[in-house]
Amino acid sequence: AVYLMEAFLESTRNPYYAGEIAYGDRAEHCWNGDPHNPNHISRLRYNTMYVPKMLKRMQAAAPPGADLTSWRYR
Numbered sequence: 001a002v003y004l005m006e007a008f009l010e011s012t013r014n015p016y017y018a019g020e021i022a023y024g025d026r027a028e029h030c031w032n033g034d035p036h037n038p039n040h041i042s043r044l045r046y047n048t049m050y051v052p053k054m055l056k057r058m059q060a061a062a063p064p065g066a067d068l069t070s071w072r073y074r
Helices: 002-011 039-061
Strands: none
Touching: none
16 A cells, blocks of 8 residues: 555655655554564654654644744744
């Protein structure tokens, strides 16, 4: 199913999905995208893996003049 979804997403044009799909070694169900750690460890760090990508997307899609700083924790 993932291969079929990837083929569909790659076929999109307007807009193109511009995403990424990572494949693991097929050793476990629900692989989460971390090629360096097993699921029982990497599932504890989802935020560190995906929040930076989400922030980048929000910044790229924000309308001109949008507040992109007040909600960010440092």
